[in-house]
Amino acid sequence: MVGRQKINALFCVTKVKRMQSIPANGYAIHFGDTAYDLLNAHIAAQHYSSIFILADTQSNEYCVPRLLPLMAVDIPIEIVEFESGESAKTIDTCVQLWTLLTELGADRKSLILNVGGGVVTDLGGFVASTFKRGIDFIHIPTTLLAMVDASVGGKNGVDLGHLKNQIGVIRTPQMVLIDTQFLETLPQNEMRSGLAEMLKHGLIFDKDYWAQFLDLQAVDFADFDALVWRSIEIKNQIVMQDPTENGIRKALNFGHTLGHAIESYFLESPDKTTLLHGEAIAAGMVLEAFLSREKNLVTPQEYAQIKYVLTDIFGKLDFAETDLEPIIALLVHDKKNEYGHIQFALLDGIGKIKTNQSSDNELIRLAFADYKS
Structure with a gap:
């Protein structure tokens, strides 16, 4: 089909552009290289005792190596990995992660960075929100779905059996970092x-935004970052009205x-x-x-x-x-x-x-x- 063929061709490379940060409820969504500067400044200002990167097997392999060289910190960083996929989004996984955080010495001044797709941001936000009654966390979404949806709005949680998102809390991160270069390794x-x-x-919410996708042949995906930015802005505008x-x-x-x-x-x-x-x-x-x-x-x-x-x-x-x-x-x-x-x-x-x-x-x-x- 023409539409699906076109999508496959268009989403090969995205060019990171300087995009204006979007203020949200008690945090902000930052974009591109500037976001890493703000991440490092935040970590320095908060004097965290330790940092834990939560990632699934896919994001740990493809995304964490891009993140680590951009982190200018001098406090301990531990990488905590769990299996990829929706089947990992359970209370059992949370128990394993809470236990591991405890064994690794996480305390109330620790910071969790959730690096991955929607499962990672949903699960990681819930783990952080409930560990020691809540510690700080930051979302670094690495899939398009997580960027425009899961990481924005403060919803964190897990599935109950096969029932989606039945257990969870609403608690906002310290910030969300959007780096569309992560999408270069994402399957179509x-x-x-x-x-x-x-x-x-x-x-x-926006008929004109919908209209931009009516003819995929005419979409200028060289400006794909702007489409991502607008999608995030729309969701955030709605959430700001009704958290x-x-x-x-x-x-x-x-x-x-x-x-x-x-x-x-x-x-x-x-x-x-x-x-x-x-x-x-x-x-x-x-x-x-x-x-x-x-x-x-x-x-x-x-x-x-x-x-x-x-x-x-x-x-x-x-x-x-x-x-x-x-x-x-x-x-x-x-x-x-x-x-x-x-x-x-x-x-x-x-x-x-x-x-x-x-x-x-x-x-x-x-x-x-x-x-x-």
């Missing part, structure tokens, strides 16, 4: 996974109610291929855009455009009829649910959102039928 499917969240930010997700922050869950259920189902089903987060969310956005159309919140033309763009880039997942009921059953575990009612964040036209929207199961089944058509 991981780049597409992050692109899903960027597309979501346009759909829920604890009682109102507008629910907009960020567009595509995630069904997307998380799909992701969990594929994770627990032995005959299914485990999905990347963005792959599941892309399907969830198509399905929830259909719900928006059926509720007359988006026009048929807008829905057709959304479906075409997302399926052109991501293709379609293969759903059997027997998959639908187990996926629908998983919706009851979604974190947005209140008083037993399943809550959706649906589009109110492209660039706007309506939260706390309901849908009956029959309409959800119709969404899957249309997705497959």
Whole structure:
């Protein structure tokens, strides 16, 4: 498909540019080489006793070697590695990390640097937030998904079995450091996974930003850093208004109610291929855009455009009829649910959102039928 071929070609090299820092709730998001200067200045000013770099096997191999020469510190640094993948995002992994931190002498003046993708930032933030009732941590995301989504907003947590992000806290890092040079070693499917969240930010908040991706042939990816910066800015603007997700922050869950259920189902089903987060969310956005159309919140033309763009880039997942009921059953575990009612964040036209929207199961089944058509 043209869209997916184009994405593969475009995301090969990114050029780091000097980007303005983005102020967030009690911290800031810094970009490029300047971020390392600010990181070193922060470490010197806080007089930390020790630094622990939390990384999975992939980021420890490909990303930590880039980070270490840029750290101008004279205090001990320990690298703590754990297995890559969503299956590591558990309380059991946390127990192992808490134990190892204790054995290595971590104290309340230690600093944790979470270097990796969304699993690392989610898990590492939770480990730091709960160790000795909370120690400082900094996110250094190394995947596109983690840069534009997981590292921003203060959500930290782990999965409960196959249920996504059921255990966690909201606690902000000291800073987030965005270095898009890490993306040079990222597989193309991981780049597409992050692109899903960027597309979501346009759909829920900025119609003009969404429009930049309508013709991938015309996108100037030499300025890719600017697209990343704007995606982060959009998420941060929403989070700043509603840090604890009682109102507008629910907009960020567009595509995630069904997307998380799909992701969990594929994770627990032995005959299914485990999905990347963005792959599941892309399907969830198509399905929830259909719900928006059926509720007359988006026009048929807008829905057709959304479906075409997302399926052109991501293709379609293969759903059997027997998959639908187990996926629908998983919706009851979604974190947005209140008083037993399943809550959706649906589009109110492209660039706007309506939260706390309901849908009956029959309409959800119709969404899957249309997705497959």
